[in-house]
Amino acid sequence: MTVAVIGEVLVDLAWRTGGAHSVPHPGGSPANVAVGLHRLGRPTTLMTCWGDEPPGELLGAHLDSIGVEVHRLRPHHHRPGLPGRRGGTGCDPHRRGVPGGGHYHRGHHDRFGQ
Incomplete structure (x- = not known):
């Protein structure tokens, strides 16, 4: 049975001590859960959204x-890459249904079911 993980993907920016430039790292709690389940061999689908700008391209490639x-x-919304209110992604995966039936995990910023 497939596990659907519902929620945000994002790019964390990290600076090395004394560094002048940030280093982007793809992540987000739901994305990390989906990656972990996939690596454990569990059929997993991540339901999320991101914009078409460079950070979104990084997320998709990752x-x-x-x-x-x-x-x-x-x-x-019509502004790609910008989050919805209070950290939400501005998209509603519940409208699509949970693939494969059964189980799902929602991220802590997920406002879809509220």
């Missing part, structure tokens, strides 16, 4: 390189 199945939804 998930694709790992092999995580993604159901990418388009944001409701």
Whole structure:
């Protein structure tokens, strides 16, 4: 049975001590859960959305390189890459249903079910 993970993907920016430039790291709690389940061999689908700008391209390439199945939804707002209110992604994966039936995990910023 497939586990659907629902929630945000994001790019963390980290600076080395004394460094002048940040280093981007793809992540987000739900994305990390999906990657972990995939690496454990559990059929997993990540339901999320991101914009078409460079950070979004980084996220897509990262998930694709790992092999995580993604159901990418388009944001409701017209400004790609900007989160919805209070950390939400501005898209609603519940409208699509949970792939494969059964289990799902929602991220802590997920406002979809509220």
